[in-house]
Each structure stands twice: as structure tokens, then as C-alpha cells.
Amino acid sequence: MASSRRQYPFHLIEPKWQKIWEAQQTFRAFNPGEKIPENHPFAQRHGADAMVPGPVAATQLPPKFYILDMFPYPSGAGLHVGHPEGYTATDILARYKRALGFNVLHPMGWDAFGLPAEQYAVKTGQHPRQTTEQNIATFKRQIQSLGFSYDWSRELATTDPDYFKWTQWIFLKLYNSWFNPETNKAEPIETLVYPTELESQSVGRASSRADSRDGSSVASPHQNIESARRAYRDSKRLAYVSEQPVWWCEQLGTVLANEEVVDGKSEVGGFPVVRKPMRQWMLRITAYAEKLLNDLDTIDWTDSLKEMQRNWIGRSEGAEVEFRIPNSEFRITVFTTRPDTLFGATYLVLSPEHKLVDQITAPEQRAAIAQYKTEVAQKSDLERTELAKEKTGVFTGAYAINPVNGQKIPIWIADYVLASYGTGAIMAVPAHDTRDFEFATKFKLPIVQVVQPPDLKTDWHGFVGDGTSVNSTGPEISITGLPTAEAKRKITDWLETKRLGKKTVNYKLRDWLFSRQRYWGEPFPIVWKKGPDGQSYHEALPESALPVLPPALTDYKPTATGEPPLTRAKDWVNLPDGSQRETNTMPQWAGSCWYYLRYLDAKNPTAFVSREAEAYWMGSPTPNSQLPTPKSTPGVDLYVGGTEHAVLHLLYARFWHKVLFDLGYVSTPEPFFKLVNQGMVLGEDNQKMSKSRGNVIPVDVPVQEVGTDALRLFEMFMGPLEMVKPWSTKGVEGVYRFLGRVWRLFVDEPSETEFEQAETTAETQRRGELLDLIKLSPAIKDVSAVPAQLKTLHACIKKVTEDLDGLRFNTAISALMVFVNEAMTWETKPATVLRDFLILLQPFAPHLAEELWVKLNLQPSTFNLQLPNLAYACWPRFDPALLVESEMEIPVQVNGKLRDVIKVPVNADNAALEAAARASEKVQPFIAGKTIKKVIVVPKKLVNLIVV
RNA sequence: GCCGGUGUGGCGAAAUGGCAGACGCACAGGACUUAAAAUCCUGGGACCGUAAAAAGUCGUGUGGGUUCGAGUCCCACCACCGGCACCA
Structure with missing residues (x-):
């Protein structure tokens, strides 16, 4: 493969466009309140409204479309060809929606806390942050090499203190709330009504505070009632402490949540686990069982996914x-x-x-x-x-x-x-x-x-x-x-x-075991104090104390008694006022519970997300929408990820979102309106890709050999998005050849030969400029299209548009292939037809499409297409009138068996159809000498003669 | 065991109850070439035919059913994949 001649110079085209997109910030998504640079293609596309001199108001922006990938855990191994399947699907949709005129939010980030970096730290002493940063760099390089239209200005990592500050902040909200069964929602803990015996106006706050400094003082009645009130309060919080038997995994040195234990072994690593009673933080997800169950009816998820959540909740x-x-x-x-x-x-x-x-x-x-x-x-x-x-x-x-x-x-x-x-x-x-x-x-x-x-x-x-x-x-x-x-x-x-x-x-659903005895996770913003009665109790740190950073350690192992590694950092644990920090950390799920909200306003230093940004991106469609099909929905419009998160992540995130909704921080009760699970990509041997099977194909391989556009195209061409399907190197070559055909449809072959010769002698640095040597094919002319050409184009527009709306990427691509196969036979190729084709191709193979777009537009001719940036070019609309045929082919059956296909005028009525069918020569032998008992004529479809 | 999904050529797949196999891979034949690669053209479900065709028969996991007509709808079953699993 590598030795054969390139189908087209993707090795120059792809880096070129990735550089341009980065320099131009082509895929920046603009928030309400932002100033949009006049020369940005978004401003050019959306004209006067978006080009206001000052900050743009939400009502001046087009309707939003929020399209989200499940962000990856950046492992050391890098990406294999299975990873970008979902990312490719979302990117195609993002580009399509942009072309339709939506303001598209399409972000990417890193779910970067997690066990592997910590285990590596235990072994080598290398700080997990360092490992994590290296892995993120690899992942980012690989993902960027695929040319996805992410708005990288919104990139986030759950391990970034500016991010987990707000994870801790949300924890404080949970801690400081209770679920009021009367109102059926979470409320600030201050609204908690105490049982009569605990009602006491006489308990002075100031005095009990002062007393509590001295742990040895004898408890007064005031103090007793105050600690009873505290105990009651603590028993109602959405985040609470509980001593209970938990899964302890010796090898991982941590407890695991029920759902992280599979068949009596740890889900990660498959190590044995034992029951061990320990003090743990719990989140009261069970309070939301009913809502989590009922609200499934309001969102557009697959039945099987909803069913899995229903079973998990188990009402x-x-x-x-x-x-x-x-x-x-x-x-x-x-x-x-x-x-x-x-x-x-x-x-x-x-x-x-x-x-x-x-x-x-x-x-x-x-x-x-x-x-x-x-x-x-x-x-x-x-x-x-x-x-x-x-x-x-x-x-x-x-x-x-x-x-x-x-x-x-x-x-x-x-x-x-x-x-x-x-x-x-x-x-x-x-x-x-x-x-x-x-x-x-x-x-x-x-x-x-x-x-x-x-x-x-x-x-x-x-x-x-x-x-x-x-x-x-x-x-x-x-x-x-x-x-x-x-x-x-x-x-x-x-x-x-x-x-x-x-x-x-x-309900089968249990409260969520939310603490881990690990280093590489968010520390809890909680301290422990001793009351006058000698009982220790927990207290939240003020918001001003956030973020709580993990301490520096040299040894990342838990202690022999199972105490978390943070316990080793004595200076960190013991505070000057005699209180002690909580040494558990949060599980990996914490950061992924709300990252989709941070993307909306990723750099905000004063809030986890501004109200305005949240309302625009998560709210309903803006009223001034002038789009032909404004189909934004509340929440994330489309969320794509693997089934492995069908219950845990998706249930936890919904739970947090509902709490934030109850407390008034977000405007929708559900975070993800539509959700699609992509199917796994298997190795060429039809087995799950794994290092031990040796069937892993890193993304870098096809990117090197056939380029990103071909890889993207094949990811989608393999089969329906939701299906499990095997990788095929031969298959990639097939779509690569297709892109080569597209290339040859557009370019002048002699000029390409010239380019190739120049390339062999040019210095590496200057090779990119050589692309300009390649000229547009002389067969492309500024002429009006003949009806057959328009028909081919509009059939393609129709099919691609409808298939993208239905997420049927594979058949959309086959429609593009049909168009190209047809267009190859045209002696003269009308520029306007090819122009529309490039807009259709752009979401799938953006680099190639942009390059050809420039060639089509730079041609010193009268084409006058005047659209500088393909990414923001208007999606073409098909004209049904152009698809009408003058004749149609009608199958003729006798007793339900196909005997002939006849051509009739498209306006033939039923009687004419029947007459033509009876007259068919091929049909004669089957009806000769028999009585026609019944004739079924389906208008414009078929004739069926029933004989005896 | 329960719930969900999927079974279509040699392979990935496509088909609002109406021409099964679009598109692609692999394969075969041809053109170009000294030759190969690349490219372009042609062919192709199976069977039976035939010099080659045509015609014909069968064909969407299995068995039934509904219908003029079923890959598609209904019933029963089989296989594979995913999830849950002593949840009362």
C-alpha cells in the first residue's frame, strides 16, 4: 500500500487545512455576549445580525446546536481506529448543521483522573499529573490529526484545578441540600424542618461555635440539642457519611462502587474484592429514583438504553x-x-x-x-x-x-x-x-x-x-x-x-458510593472537627477555599490499614485550627457528571457556567430563528458515546443535572436530549480489538497511508453507526480510491504530473505551495447544467440530506459515490453542479473538499462563486421538480411473480398501466389461455395480474 | 433464567408491504503498458441450461401464518452479540 502511488496529495492537503482552520479559529463557537470578529466566516455567513459592533446578544445569534462526544480517558496507548467512530459521526453532523445555519457547539476535553496514572505513580513515583499531561498531549495530537471541527478554545480536563474547583463546588451544593419530599425536589439545607423535639430557638450559634473549640468541655444541654440537630441535618443531606460494608480491593488499594464490581472481581483489572466496613461518602441518588425513571419518557434515547436504565433503577x-x-x-x-x-x-x-x-x-x-x-x-x-x-x-x-x-x-x-x-x-x-x-x-x-x-x-x-x-x-x-x-x-x-x-x-437502585481511597481524584472540600461531646463531625469548607488541591506526595500507596494515600500528607491534613481534612477523594465519575456544562463557558472564573451561556446552549430554540428547519432541542441536541456508559455515567450525570435544576442553576430537567450509542469497531479478525490479540490498528496507520479523509469516510462507510462491525484495510482502500476519483473529477491531469515532478525535487518546507501548480480540469466549465446532470445532483442532495438527518452515514456516502460515478462520464462538468457537490462532500471529507473548493473558486473565470469558506457555505436544497422522470419503469407480476418490467409515461393512469401490462410480450405466455381473475394496480408502482 | 439487539452473496452492507443484493471490498475478463502497479471498461446470488445467450427454478437463520404480493407484518423456534441476574 505505502509503496503505491498516492491517489491524491492528501499528505499536503490535510496538514494545510488543519493549519488554516487553527489560524482562522474557523470552528470557534460564539457565546452570547462575545464580540464576533468581522472577518470570521461565521460573521460572514450570518450577516448583519451577528456583525453588530459590540457583543452579540443571544437573540442575534442563530439557533444553537449542541453536539457532544463522550470525552475520552487519555490512556497511554493512544487512539486506535475504533475511537474516532463516534467522533467522526458527530463531526459530520456538526459540519452539516453549521452548513444549515446553526450555531454549533462541538467541544472536546479529557476525563483525566483515573487509576492507571496513579498505579504508574505508585510504581515509578512519577506524579500522575505528569503522566496525565503526556497522555493528553498524545491524544490531542492524534485527535487533531483527524481534522475534527472542535472548538478547541473550550478544551477542558477534569484534572485542571480551574475545572475541579467547580466539581468541588457542585459537591458543596449536594452537601448543602436535602431532598424535600413535600416539594419533591432538592432544596438548600436551610429549609430543612426539624422534628419538634429538636426545634430550639434558644441555641445561640455563637456560643456553640466558641465551645466547640475546646473538645474537652462538658456538653451542655444546648450543645446536646445542637449536635442532635446536626446529626439530623447530616442524615438528610444529599451527600452524607455512612459506615457500611463496601467492596475493598487489595490490589487496587481502594474501595469500589457496587457497579465497579463485576462477578465478584474488580471491573478494572479483574482483581478479587472483599466486603469491608468503612466510613464512606454517599450521594442520595435514590431520592431521585422516581424522577430518573419517569423523565426517561421525555428524552429521545433508544429503547434498549432506556430499558437498561429502567432495569438498573428497578422500580x-x-x-x-x-x-x-x-x-x-x-x-x-x-x-x-x-x-x-x-x-x-x-x-x-x-x-x-x-x-x-x-x-x-x-x-x-x-x-x-x-x-x-x-x-x-x-x-x-x-x-x-x-x-x-x-x-x-x-x-x-x-x-x-x-x-x-x-x-x-x-x-x-x-x-x-x-x-x-x-x-x-x-x-x-x-x-x-x-x-x-x-x-x-x-x-x-x-x-x-x-x-x-x-x-x-x-x-x-x-x-x-x-x-x-x-x-x-x-x-x-x-x-x-x-x-x-x-x-x-x-x-x-x-x-x-x-x-x-x-x-x-x-427500588433496586442504591445510594451512590462516592468516595475512593485514592490519590488521583478530586479532594473533598470537607474538614472534620471534634464536638464538645467528643464526637467528631464534618463541615463544609467555604466556597472561597476552592479549589482544594491534592497535596504533594512521594508515596502514592494507601496505608497498610487501607487509609487513603492523602493521609500521608500530615501537613495538608492537619489544619491550624485543629480540624482535619477529609482524605478520601471523589470517584472518576465526578468530573464526567457535569463537563458538558463547563464547555458552555469553559473559562469562566466566577461561575461553573454563566446563566446566559447556559440558557442559550441548553435552552429551547431561540424565537427569532429564521432557519428552514430549526430543530434545536432543550439540552444537548445529540450525545454520542459507547454503550459501556449506558447506566453509570448517564445515570450519575442525569442525577447531578436534576439537582442543579432543582437548585435553579440549569434550565432543563434533563441534560442529554438525544443519545446514540455507536457500535464497537472490531479488529479485522472479527474479534474485539485488544493488545493481547494483536489486532489493534492505531489511527496513525491509516492516517499515514490513506489520509484522514479516507479514514473518516471509512469509519462511516463500514455500516450503520450503532452496529458492531469489523475493520477492513481493504475497505479503507476502497473509499480512498473513491476520494481519488473525486480528485480526478476536478483536476487537470497534466498539471498534476507537473506537480508530482516538482514535488520530488522541492524542499520539504515548500511542498505545500506546490499544490497551487495543480489546475482545475478543463472539463469544468461555467455552463448551465443539463436536466440529467441536475437530476443526478438533486437526487444526491436529497439522499445525503435525508440520510444525515437520520444518522445514516453509510448510505449517504454511497449516494456521493453514485454521483461521482455518474459525473465521471460527463464530457462537460458544470461548475455550479460540482460546487454543490463539494458542499455535500465537505462534512465527510473536509480537507479534500476545501482544497477543491478553493481551486473551483480561484479559477480566473466568470464562475464568480464568491464563497470563501466552505465550512460555512449554505447547504443546498433539492428541488423535487428536478427529480421527476418522464417515464417510469413498472414491474409486472403474474400471480405475484415478476414477469416483466415495462416503461410507461409517468402520468399513466391505472387503466393505462393495466393495458400496458396485458400487452407485454413477456407476460403473454403466462396469461395466454387463462382467465384473469383480478388485477392489482398500485399507482406508479406495480401491476399484478391474477390468473387461474 | 429475564430484558434488549442482530441473522440477507465469498465479505462489509442496501431495500415507506411492491423489480432482493444499491454502494463498496474481494474475484474474473478486457483496454492502456515492454512489463507490473495505478487507472479505465465489463461481468457477477445459487441452480439448471447454452458455443454464448434467452427462458426457467430456487433464494433474506428455521417452521408455520396473514396478504394479490413478505427480507419487511403476526405466531413458534434456533443461533450469535450486549445488559441484568436469588431485587421477593
Whole structure:
């Protein structure tokens, strides 16, 4: 490949245009309030409105279009050809929308905190910042070599103190807020209403402050009530501290969130993890479960993605039911989604960790219970799931009373009941629950049918569907004969009136474990103090203390006891006033939760984003829009990234956005209006690209060999964006050849030969100028196009426009190919037709298109096209009138089988179509001597003759 | 097990219920060339035919169905990919 002759001088064209774009700041997106330079192509395109002498107002700007990529983690390995797939798609769209007249925001940045740089630091002592900066430089060079139209003036890195200052600031907002169930939104913690016993006007703030300096002083009643108030307040914050068992990974030296643990191993590296109780920061995402679920209906995401989020949130409606224990004060509350099966509850099961287990266990069962609990505790979750095939459990010796029929039923413990879901206890209905059925079968517990399947032939044993209640009559309540839905309603109502239970909604979603025992993350803007009662408590730093920078360290390892590495920085941790800094750091997700907002106003020193910028870029379309199709949407108009972020990043970011919305900092309840997942690019061997398989193709390879435009084109030509598809070196060469054809369509071959000869002798420095030697093909003339040429062009405009609107890049490219194949055969090529073609080509192959655009415009002729910058040239509109044919080809079927294709005038009516079809020679043999029973004529489409 | 997606030539793929395979790759033949590469032209689902054609039959994972007509809609199943997984 490398040895063969170049299809066209992309090696000179591509760097040339990248330099021009950079110098001209071609892709700068202008904010309201900015002054737009008069000579900027954006000002030229948008004319008087945007060329006001002073700062431009939002209403003077065209409608916005915000098109966003998921920003990458800059790894040391650099980019392979899979990375730019999504970036290419968004760039094509960005360029297309720019051509349509939108003010396009298309930014890029770096999700730069993260484990690899820290692990490297542990090994080598090199500061993660240094590693990170090197990696960013590599990534940036590679991404820039692809010619994407990013506005680099908005570049950001989550590791930049000017950025994470605001990550910490948002954390403070979470910390200083609570979720008010009355208003159903987050509010400042000051609006929190305390329970009456904690209401106290007499507690002087000043005095309690003063007292708290002296940790040894005896707590006064004032102080007691103040710390009780504090405890209450802290228990309501959206960011709170909790001592709880977390996943500890020895090798990574950190805790992991539930979602970072896969199959009992760390998602990163696949190391073993164990449960360990630790003090952690949590974010109260569960308060937003309902909104996160419901608002999915308001956004344009794929069904599968929404479904994944729904499953993750895991809403289930049911009832809590209280079971009495005879001769005891204790009550056991269970959660069930099938209250209608209460009559079939033949035993209860508590999770081994349930707090009542020890108190209710009968003396003779104590030893067995204790042993089972030990066994369970020793099992890792991996073992627990692996051994899930066989149910285990132990009888406690205690009994409970079924409230509907007064029956005494045994209480067991078993590890198939999870402590962390619902109430940690269930009523077992073995007849109608698979797990209970298995358990009951194994331990020979009674199985009672209470639901009749709709199909009488269905076996009721283990039937879990809806049906009709049977055997469900007690002394006070009967639901026998009721269909499931109604039975649920009736029994829940009855339980509520009897105060034995209530309707309840449960979620699988858990609060977000937000702290990590790592160095390379945002420090918390939190300090710990000791109260007069000797209890330590946390307090937020003031905004003026931001950013809180991580301290310098020489050793990045966590301490042996699992204390975070920041603990080693004693000077940093201990503050002059005796308080101590929080030593946990935030997880990598923190920075990516809001980066799309920072892009709107990336350099703002006084706010995370200005209100004006936020309103313009995230708000609804501006009213003065004069575009033919103003289709901006609230929020990010299009967000493209991989499925791997389907739940975590996308759920966390939505959560933060909703909090910011509730607190009045952003104007939309959802951040990302439309979201598309690009499919993975596999290696040529159809396997996932990985170093170990040796099938990784770095982007630099095709960029060197066929150029960026060909790479971009092939990324899109491989297949639909959302699909998984294999890379193909041969395929890249195919689109490269296509670009060569485009080149030859435009240029004069003798002048190119001259150029090539000059190039071999010219100094490297001067080679770029040699491009000017290449002249436009003499076949391109300033003549009006003939109808057939216009038809070819407009068919192409139509197809490319419609396909871009539908994100069907592959078929848009094939339409461009069809045009070129056709145009190659023209003896005379009208300049105006080729001009429009270049505008269509520009989003896909911008470097080549710009170069040819210049040649077309510099031609000393009467072309007079007067459009200096292709990137801002108006997108052509197709004229349907030009696509109309005078004749059409109509397939003729006999009994549904194709027998002929006839040509008829385009205005032929049904009768004419039928007549022409009957007259067809090829059709004759199939209808001769037969009766035509029926004739189906689809206007302008087809004729089908039915014979017998 | 549950949820979602995908199955079409040798390969990547395309087709508002109406000519299956656009466009491209690979391949074959031809032109240009001393030759090769590059380029340009032509061909192409399978089968059966034929000197070559034509005509014909079959064909979108499998089996049914709806329809004048199904890659497309419905039912059942199979395979692969992704997600979740004792969530009561």
C-alpha cells in the first residue's frame, strides 16, 4: 500500500487545512455576549445580525446546536481506529448543521483522573499529573490529526484545578441540600424542618461555635440539642457519611462502587474484592429514583438504553406486610409484590444479617443459626452467586402469625434473601415463586396453591403469572375468585385499614458510593472537627477555599490499614485550627457528571457556567430563528458515546443535572436530549480489538497511508453507526480510491504530473505551495447544467440530506459515490453542479473538499462563486421538480411473480398501466389461455395480474 | 433464567408491504503498458441450461401464518452479540 502511488496529495492537503482552520479559529463557537470578529466566516455567513459592533446578544445569534462526544480517558496507548467512530459521526453532523445555519457547539476535553496514572505513580513515583499531561498531549495530537471541527478554545480536563474547583463546588451544593419530599425536589439545607423535639430557638450559634473549640468541655444541654440537630441535618443531606460494608480491593488499594464490581472481581483489572466496613461518602441518588425513571419518557434515547436504565433503577410496586410473633413484642415486616398471595405464605425468610434474627431465635436453634451466619459471612459474593444453584438456610425455631388467616408459620433464615433490598425479609409463597418453591421443596415446607392460572391445563406449582385467587378466604377478608390485579388492590386496602401493612414502592437502585481511597481524584472540600461531646463531625469548607488541591506526595500507596494515600500528607491534613481534612477523594465519575456544562463557558472564573451561556446552549430554540428547519432541542441536541456508559455515567450525570435544576442553576430537567450509542469497531479478525490479540490498528496507520479523509469516510462507510462491525484495510482502500476519483473529477491531469515532478525535487518546507501548480480540469466549465446532470445532483442532495438527518452515514456516502460515478462520464462538468457537490462532500471529507473548493473558486473565470469558506457555505436544497422522470419503469407480476418490467409515461393512469401490462410480450405466455381473475394496480408502482 | 439487539452473496452492507443484493471490498475478463502497479471498461446470488445467450427454478437463520404480493407484518423456534441476574 505505502509503496503505491498516492491517489491524491492528501499528505499536503490535510496538514494545510488543519493549519488554516487553527489560524482562522474557523470552528470557534460564539457565546452570547462575545464580540464576533468581522472577518470570521461565521460573521460572514450570518450577516448583519451577528456583525453588530459590540457583543452579540443571544437573540442575534442563530439557533444553537449542541453536539457532544463522550470525552475520552487519555490512556497511554493512544487512539486506535475504533475511537474516532463516534467522533467522526458527530463531526459530520456538526459540519452539516453549521452548513444549515446553526450555531454549533462541538467541544472536546479529557476525563483525566483515573487509576492507571496513579498505579504508574505508585510504581515509578512519577506524579500522575505528569503522566496525565503526556497522555493528553498524545491524544490531542492524534485527535487533531483527524481534522475534527472542535472548538478547541473550550478544551477542558477534569484534572485542571480551574475545572475541579467547580466539581468541588457542585459537591458543596449536594452537601448543602436535602431532598424535600413535600416539594419533591432538592432544596438548600436551610429549609430543612426539624422534628419538634429538636426545634430550639434558644441555641445561640455563637456560643456553640466558641465551645466547640475546646473538645474537652462538658456538653451542655444546648450543645446536646445542637449536635442532635446536626446529626439530623447530616442524615438528610444529599451527600452524607455512612459506615457500611463496601467492596475493598487489595490490589487496587481502594474501595469500589457496587457497579465497579463485576462477578465478584474488580471491573478494572479483574482483581478479587472483599466486603469491608468503612466510613464512606454517599450521594442520595435514590431520592431521585422516581424522577430518573419517569423523565426517561421525555428524552429521545433508544429503547434498549432506556430499558437498561429502567432495569438498573428497578422500580417495583408492592406492599409491606407486618407479621406478629406470638408471645413477643417483635414484628417482622416483609416486602412483597404479590400481596394477593398472602394466603399462600407458608413461612417467612429473613436475610442472615436481619437485625431481629438473634432476638427471635429459639434457644435450641442458636448454635445452628450462629454457624450458618458465620458461613455466609465468610462467603464472598462471588461464591454466594456461584453457589446460588443450591438453596441453603436454617430454621430459627421461631414462628410468626399470618395476619390474614391467623396461621402459625415458621421463620427461617437464608442467604437468598438480601439484607439490602426491601425490608431484608420476605414472606415465602412457594406455590407461586420460583425461589421459594425451590427452597420449600428442598426443606419440605408446605406448598399451598392460592392462584389459579388462566389456562386450566397449566400446572399451578411454581406458577408465577397473574391468574385468579383461590383458597384465599380468612375470617375477616376474602379475595378468592378475584383476578390478580384486583386481589392485590383489595388485600392492600384491607391491610392498610387494619394497620397491618401499606402500599410500598421499592427500588433496586442504591445510594451512590462516592468516595475512593485514592490519590488521583478530586479532594473533598470537607474538614472534620471534634464536638464538645467528643464526637467528631464534618463541615463544609467555604466556597472561597476552592479549589482544594491534592497535596504533594512521594508515596502514592494507601496505608497498610487501607487509609487513603492523602493521609500521608500530615501537613495538608492537619489544619491550624485543629480540624482535619477529609482524605478520601471523589470517584472518576465526578468530573464526567457535569463537563458538558463547563464547555458552555469553559473559562469562566466566577461561575461553573454563566446563566446566559447556559440558557442559550441548553435552552429551547431561540424565537427569532429564521432557519428552514430549526430543530434545536432543550439540552444537548445529540450525545454520542459507547454503550459501556449506558447506566453509570448517564445515570450519575442525569442525577447531578436534576439537582442543579432543582437548585435553579440549569434550565432543563434533563441534560442529554438525544443519545446514540455507536457500535464497537472490531479488529479485522472479527474479534474485539485488544493488545493481547494483536489486532489493534492505531489511527496513525491509516492516517499515514490513506489520509484522514479516507479514514473518516471509512469509519462511516463500514455500516450503520450503532452496529458492531469489523475493520477492513481493504475497505479503507476502497473509499480512498473513491476520494481519488473525486480528485480526478476536478483536476487537470497534466498539471498534476507537473506537480508530482516538482514535488520530488522541492524542499520539504515548500511542498505545500506546490499544490497551487495543480489546475482545475478543463472539463469544468461555467455552463448551465443539463436536466440529467441536475437530476443526478438533486437526487444526491436529497439522499445525503435525508440520510444525515437520520444518522445514516453509510448510505449517504454511497449516494456521493453514485454521483461521482455518474459525473465521471460527463464530457462537460458544470461548475455550479460540482460546487454543490463539494458542499455535500465537505462534512465527510473536509480537507479534500476545501482544497477543491478553493481551486473551483480561484479559477480566473466568470464562475464568480464568491464563497470563501466552505465550512460555512449554505447547504443546498433539492428541488423535487428536478427529480421527476418522464417515464417510469413498472414491474409486472403474474400471480405475484415478476414477469416483466415495462416503461410507461409517468402520468399513466391505472387503466393505462393495466393495458400496458396485458400487452407485454413477456407476460403473454403466462396469461395466454387463462382467465384473469383480478388485477392489482398500485399507482406508479406495480401491476399484478391474477390468473387461474 | 429475564430484558434488549442482530441473522440477507465469498465479505462489509442496501431495500415507506411492491423489480432482493444499491454502494463498496474481494474475484474474473478486457483496454492502456515492454512489463507490473495505478487507472479505465465489463461481468457477477445459487441452480439448471447454452458455443454464448434467452427462458426457467430456487433464494433474506428455521417452521408455520396473514396478504394479490413478505427480507419487511403476526405466531413458534434456533443461533450469535450486549445488559441484568436469588431485587421477593
